[in-house]
Amino acid sequence: MKWKISSLSTDRNQRLGFGRYGKTVHGREESQKSRKTKTIRQVKEVTVTEAKNQLLATEEIQKVISVIGGGKEATVLLAKNNKEELVCAKVFRYFTSTIKKRLHGTKHLLPSDMAILAAKQEYWNLHEMSNYIPVPKPRLLVNNIVIMDFIAEEKGLMIPAPLLREVDLKIYDPEELFYESIDIIADLFLKGYFIHGDYSEHNLMITQEGTLFTMDVSQSVQFNTKTFINTPLRIRIDRAVDLLETDIKNINHFFRRTYRISIDPSEVVEAIINELPQNLQNFLNEKTLEIYPSTMHSPDMYSGKEGYRNEIVFQRTGTSRQRPKY
Numbered sequence: 001m002k003w004k005i006s007s008l009s010t011d012r013n014q015r016l017g018f019g020r021y022g023k024t025v026h027g028r029e030e031s032q033k034s035r036k037t038k039t040i041r042q043v044k045e046v047t048v049t050e051a052k053n054q055l056l057a058t059e060e061i062q063k064v065i066s067v068i069g070g071g072k073e074a075t076v077l078l079a080k081n082n083k084e085e086l087v088c089a090k091v092f093r094y095f096t097s098t099i100k101k102r103l104h105g106t107k108h109l110l111p112s113d114m115a116i117l118a119a120k121q122e123y124w125n126l127h128e129m130s131n132y133i134p135v136p137k138p139r140l141l142v143n144n145i146v147i148m149d150f151i152a153e154e155k156g157l158m159i160p161a162p163l164l165r166e167v168d169l170k171i172y173d174p175e176e177l178f179y180e181s182i183d184i185i186a187d188l189f190l191k192g193y194f195i196h197g198d199y200s201e202h203n204l205m206i207t208q209e210g211t212l213f214t215m216d217v218s219q220s221v222q223f224n225t226k227t228f229i230n231t232p233l234r235i236r237i238d239r240a241v242d243l244l245e246t247d248i249k250n251i252n253h254f255f256r257r258t259y260r261i262s263i264d265p266s267e268v269v270e271a272i273i274n275e276l277p278q279n280l281q282n283f284l285n286e287k288t289l290e291i292y293p294s295t296m297h298s299p300d301m302y303s304g305k306e307g308y309r310n311e312i313v314f315q316r317t318g319t320s321r322q323r324p325k326y
Helices: 007-016 025-042 048-057 097-103 111-129 174-190 237-259 265-273 278-284 303-317
Strands: 061-070 074-081 086-092 138-142 145-149 204-206 212-214 221-223
Touching: 048 061, 048 074, 048 086, 048 145, 061 086, 086 111, 111 138, 111 145, 174 212, 174 237, 174 265, 221 237, 237 265, 237 278, 265 278
Parallel strands: none
Antiparallel strands: 061 074, 074 086, 086 145, 138 145, 204 212
């Protein structure tokens, strides 16, 4: 016989304190909804006018010229600093689909805080990457705004360099530019230990001379080189290789679809891996037993270390290490 619980008995149980959240379930849900609504109302989207005012308030910018671009998470403004140099300012928005996705893992952050965090990631990633690959060099970080070099289509012009997808690359050499784009991501991986994470024709600019610049690096992350686990700041090398192959597939897809030239992404990844330090190659070649005596069959990132500790305990005491009771 199938039992049917009426809404009356459910409400009665909740009033008596047997509901999921106890007797205050309704009041708690309403309170949470009210706080969430208040938060959303308090945090408004940054308008272009407000962004201009923020830039001028830094006293580093004397004039905001125009809006030169925008994407799913930011608006880009062209400005002139106190040295009469052209710069661009990337203003991260508070309410975008990207920010909302990031908030799924960081419920304790407000949307405004998330935009500021994204700006910080963009600034410091650009700062580090500028040592290895061509990117707009960052100059200043102000809350949710990153001020960086302006990459012009041609020196002296106020026209930004177009994206790779906006240009007919036949006026250059598509094959040469294809290999140059692969070299950029390889140098980023091997020299900076970075994964771009969103590498495509949408995030590559090209100047009149045919020089490529990459951008939009707030999602980029470095990988670990001395340990084989995920940490708050870096990811595992095997995960980094997966993301590297995805980036290469993206740019390969563009050149194959548009110019009928392509490469084998797996061969490129293999060639890049062969230039990694030997300890990372050993890990990727499943020689992990030489590092941590464990089968590594468990998805738990600490299973290798746990196996290693168990063996050390057994060698010293002759008994197996007991797992702690929780």
